[in-house]
Amino acid sequence: MTKYARQILEIVNKAKEHPTAEQVYLKLKNKQPKVVLATIYNNLNMLYREGYIRKISVEGWPDRYDNANKHDHLVCKVCGKLTDLHVDDLTETLSGQIGEEMLSYELIVKHVCDDCKGRIAAVNKR
Template sequence: MTKYAKKILEIVESSRSHLTAEQIFEQLRETYPSVVLATVYNNLNRLWEEERIRKISVEGMPDRYDRIVRHDHLVCRKCGRLLDVDLGDLTEQLEKKAGIPILSYDLKLVFLCEACRKKSQEKGT
């Protein structure tokens, strides 16, 4: 593993903010000022392919990266805010319903966050 990959993995594992590649790039530049954004993307893709990090894709938003710990996500439909939620491991239940072995799953529950609900109420919609 390259020095960049090690530091990127450390950044992702220590964050609870679901960072974008650009946010990881900014943090990585604090240690390696000459690093380029392409290096971050290449290492993120490699770490994801090696199943060392999770990639969270939400339509209309940049991909975000997360640590490998069994948990699911709440995604605000309006602003894209992403929150962790622990619903336990549903693999066995999903396998029974699907009738096939499941390697993994990524559950995203769509909701309206408190800030967006307040904005919606203020506008009267």
């Protein structure tokens, strides 16, 4: 693995906020001022393909990256914020349903986060 790939993996693994490629870029740029955005995209794709990291795609929002540990996500429909969810593993149930071995599944639960609920309530009061 190249030096950039290692540093990008470290940034994604440490991040709590599910960073986008741009956010990873800004963090790496602090350490590696010469790095370009295309390098970030190439390395993120490589790390994703090789299974080192996860990519979370939600319609209407840029892709976000996350550590590879098994967990699911709650996403705010208004601001797109992702929160980790830990629910029982559905692999067995799902492979039972399809009657064959499965590779993976993505569970994304939508809600309106507390911040957005507060903002909406404030607007409605005016």
